[in-house]
Amino acid sequence: MKLKKGDFILIILLITAIWGWFVKDSFFLDSSSKQAVIKVNSEVHSIIPLENESREINVNLGKDYVHVKIEHGLVWVEDSSCPDKVCIRTGKISKPGQSIVCLPNKTVVTIEGQGESVIDDLSF
């Protein structure tokens, strides 16, 4: 049997496409895979990729609120209705595993991504 040039191109395209399908995850798991996960009362409120993202997320909790800002890969709480303001004082976070906790508003912002699995948990 003899394959024509067109057949080869077709086969190579097919292989590339299939190969690409399997390795795409490892490409996307690069630095760009970092994301901020906002949870309210242990339920996911929103997931925001950090790369090139400038956003403000207002977590609305009836009369209470947590105002989260994301800019240049940094995440911080800009404002919150909580009495202690611990979340605001935490400052800006950017590394996987870091988090900002607002206990009174039961809101947790965590950065997820590669490099967080070195430890099983955190003592603080």
Add this chain to the structure above:
Amino acid sequence: MLEKKVNVIKLLCFFLIFFSLLGCSVLNKNAKQTGNEPLVETAFLMGTIVKISIYDHIEDKTIFQKVFNRIADIEAKMTINSATGQSEIINLNNAAGRESCKFSADTFYVLEKGKNYSELSGGLFDITIGPLVKLWNIGTEAATVPQEAEILTKLPLVNYHNLILDKDKQTAKLIVPGMIVDLGAIAKGYAADEAAKILLENGIKHAIVNLGGNILVLNTRPDGSAWRLGLQDPYEPRGDYMGIVNLKNQTLVSSGTYERYLERNGKRYHHILNPKTGYPEDNGLVSVSIITTSSIDADALSTATFLLGLEKGLELIEKLPDTEAIFITTDKKVYTSSGVSAADFEIKKNEYQLQKK
């Protein structure tokens, strides 16, 4: 021509089968990885985040709710900040100077432990610290730096000798009106121990209980190796650790100035109050972490050793069996008790300097 087409189709089929097999192996690998990932559930209890991570394969996920219910039960008995204005400890405080109160086995045990640690620390850890805690209110909306005169009026109320326990009757009494018991420095440790008990009773072998930063691990990781726990960097946001502590069937509890504090006029007032002075303890320590087997002991000891300071704190730890400690000073020097080996505790940041023993 027709033969050629058939061959091309055969070839395509070959590739499709080849890659779908590859796909299967990739998927299998993923499945194995998720097998090593824990099942995690969190709840807001005892004024903090409770996180339970179970690494065993389980069918019945109601175990999480069982644990949370137990912790909620402990909170309801021991809180002094109840929305209903009711708890065993609130009742005891309200009856101060008047009558003795009857307690559940839970609360009496924690009161007893609390009084023992008050004695052990020479009163630097004192479970009757309540009047001062209420005066400062650090961590609440009403947080404030009190007037010196106010502090002086509250100091005589803080004295664990005036908490009388009757073990036979399971009763307790506060002798002086205005006294307030606050189990805040010990109740979370007890809750972690009880959470672990429930997990074990339900056949769980590999799990981590995280009660607002108080860690208790069951056994080892599923592969038999030690659990690796990050130790919070006191000067960085939550999640940024300065070292790693390896644990097997142990608990790790830290007390530090960085968790809850109040800032006024450029000065920082943290929540670990010295019952003798009425002010936040300022002795050059930024945190103390205790490694031992029971979390109630670790919880009480972390506060007690913090207040005792580096020298006396270390002295106390060396006297206690199966108990170790890691002290961090404000200038980032790290001191460990004699039983902490390089294999147990690895410092991950250069600016933290382990001091020779």
